[in-house]
Amino acid sequence: MSVMERITPRRLPLPRWLTRAPLAVTLAAGFMVLMLFVMVFARVIQPYAFDYIDLMNRMAPPVPLEGSTWLHPTGTDTLGRDLFSRLLVGTQTSMLLALLGTCLGAVLGVTLGFVAAHKGRLWDEAIMALVDFQAAMPWFIIALAVLAFLGNSMVIFIAIMALYGWETYARITRGLVLSAREQGYALAVRGLGARPRWVYLRHILPNISGPLLVQLTVNFPATILFETSLSFLGLGIRPPMTSLGQMLGEGRDYLINAWWLAVVPGMTIFFITLSMSILGDWLRSKLDPSLED
Numbered sequence: 001m002s003v004m005e006r007i008t009p010r011r012l013p014l015p016r017w018l019t020r021a022p023l024a025v026t027l028a029a030g031f032m033v034l035m036l037f038v039m040v041f042a043r044v045i046q047p048y049a050f051d052y053i054d055l056m057n058r059m060a061p062p063v064p065l066e067g068s069t070w071l072h073p074t075g076t077d078t079l080g081r082d083l084f085s086r087l088l089v090g091t092q093t094s095m096l097l098a099l100l101g102t103c104l105g106a107v108l109g110v111t112l113g114f115v116a117a118h119k120g121r122l123w124d125e126a127i128m129a130l131v132d133f134q135a136a137m138p139w140f141i142i143a144l145a146v147l148a149f150l151g152n153s154m155v156i157f158i159a160i161m162a163l164y165g166w167e168t169y170a171r172i173t174r175g176l177v178l179s180a181r182e183q184g185y186a187l188a189v190r191g192l193g194a195r196p197r198w199v200y201l202r203h204i205l206p207n208i209s210g211p212l213l214v215q216l217t218v219n220f221p222a223t224i225l226f227e228t229s230l231s232f233l234g235l236g237i238r239p240p241m242t243s244l245g246q247m248l249g250e251g252r253d254y255l256i257n258a259w260w261l262a263v264v265p266g267m268t269i270f271f272i273t274l275s276m277s278i279l280g281d282w283l284r285s286k287l288d289p290s291l292e293d
Helices: 001-006 023-045 084-118 121-136 139-151 154-162 167-182 184-191 198-209 211-233 244-254 259-285
Strands: none
Touching: 001 167, 001 198, 023 084, 023 259, 084 121, 084 154, 084 167, 084 198, 084 211, 084 244, 084 259, 139 154, 139 211, 167 198, 167 259, 184 198, 198 211, 211 244, 211 259, 244 259
């Protein structure tokens, strides 16, 4: 081996399925990377303050439609606020809320799934009964009632989003843990005297993380649709803040005269959910052993 070969670091080879992704998956991944960039840097790259009012340029159409202006190439809303700036901040708000709600729901569901599998008996029956109760309830109707009676508090709104879909994580985690703890590696570690917490967190959780990651990507589009639906109805994000659902709700009354007010945020919601669904289905086909040929 030459000197250059010894000092040159070797690159770890990527799994073959990562380098042979279909074109649709590559486009979906690229779009989600763009959305993550917007989620982080929206306030930095916005050309105007999202709540800046310019009444002289109300409902200006996007370029190149007739009556458009290069001061606002993507158009303005009913108060003359720049649509592109509001779209950036609205995407940031919706993405952050959906990501936070999805992660909190995953943590809650995975924790209860581990508790049910470990404790068994009454704990298992109680948690599974709660899972069945949650799955049977129309959570969107309950969320509407809670927000209508308790008010539009951000803490309550995030808690409602965190409770959306947690039962799926709990059910999946319980089944995976019950199966994994009877595998040879778990029995060997327990035989060496390891504590249950060490066995679950150090050995079982990494081995069942694939299906949980897939469920995370599947649940994220549903969560962002849940958030945008509540904001669309006026029970989620409210002015002066903005979100994609709130922008869509504001633009629904102007579909004839200013269609871009509703179409632009609506198409953004559509492409976010479509991209995450494509990525989730692809990851499931690669990480779920039961789908292997």
